[in-house]
Each structure stands twice: as structure tokens, then as C-alpha cells.
Amino acid sequence: MGQGVSLGETAQERYFLQKVKLGEGSFGTVWRAVDRQTSTTVAVKQLDKAVLPKRGVRRADIEREISVMQAVNHENVTKLYGSWEDAQSIFLALEYCNGGDFGDKVREKGMDLEEWVAAKWMYQIISAIWVLHCKNICHRDIKPDNFMVHDEVLKLSDFGLAVHLPWGQRLTDKCGTPAFMTPG
Structure with missing residues (x-):
């Protein structure tokens, strides 16, 4: 080493x-x-x-x-x-995640991505976002490169923009990666 x-x-x-x-x-x-x-x-x-x-x-x-x-x-x-x-x-x-980032994984698979694999990935992405929202946390920079891969399990990372957001409150700051921000 x-x-x-x-x-x-x-x-x-x-x-x-x-x-x-x-x-x-x-x-x-x-x-x-x-x-x-x-x-x-x-x-x-x-x-x-x-x-x-x-x-x-x-x-x-x-x-x-x-x-x-x-x-x-x-x-x-x-x-x-x-x-x-x-x-x-x-x-x-x-x-530590041994498989790099999810953006690279998607580019690697390209058009060879099978539907069942995409469904498994979507379930994991939604699970990560769901657990944050259950704790009133908003990540504010969801994108493929902020999911790491460890033994085929996706793990949301990079919480630098994340905030605790009490129920009923709104965020008005524009932040995140421009290509992945909502329009408006």
C-alpha cells in the first residue's frame, strides 16, 4: 500500500x-x-x-x-x-464504495441496460430519497454522480447542500448542479 x-x-x-x-x-x-x-x-x-x-x-x-x-x-x-x-x-x-459512481455505471451499461436492472436501481434511488424525506431532509443535489455503487447497491452521497426542512416549509434558494435542477 x-x-x-x-x-x-x-x-x-x-x-x-x-x-x-x-x-x-x-x-x-x-x-x-x-x-x-x-x-x-x-x-x-x-x-x-x-x-x-x-x-x-x-x-x-x-x-x-x-x-x-x-x-x-x-x-x-x-x-x-x-x-x-x-x-x-x-x-x-x-x-467506502467499491464500484465508483452511478453516473459511470449508467454510461458503462449504455443501451445494454436491462429493464429489471433499471427497476432495481430506481427502487434504491427512491428508497434513499424516501428515508431522507421521512426525516424532513432535502438533499438538493440528486444526480447520478451523487450515488455511489457498492457491491451493486446504490448509496446516496454528497450531502453538502442538504438541509433539514420542517414539514410545510418551502425552499427558495437555487442550488445544485444546473443540468439536474428543476426548471423555473
């Missing part, structure tokens, strides 16, 4: 962050890591504190993301195992 990437001291006691980049976004990088206590492979999302304010992300936004993920435990939602920070970064230890 590769050499570890620098973490805060308590995090290094628990997780060994490998030099295997799983993904990169505008806010940070996702690394493969190993939980030293359980030997389980996890994904660690590393958010660069210096970049966050430049992108309009406040500490409260990160805390909200953590809070939403802690509120949900469902097989079709990526699990949050823990979070920590050091002087430069905020880290989220997440469930």
Missing part, C-alpha cells in the same frame, strides 16, 4: 490515509483509507479550510452536512463514521 498522507494526530491513530485518490471536487479530495481498529476500508473526504470561504462555504455548512449524515442510517445512504480537523483541513470518514 502507499505511504500515508498527513492527518491530525488523533485521526492518524484511527485511520491510515493512503495515497489513493478516489475523487476530487471544488472543495477538496476524497482518499482511500483504512480504519486501524477494524481494518475496514473507508473513504476520507478532505476539505481544504483555505478554499472553503473562497467558494462561499461556511463552517456552519460543514456542520450541517455532518448533522444530516448522522441523522440517517439506511442501506442506500452513505454512512458517516466520523469527522475531525487539523489546522489546514476538515476530514469526514465515510463508507
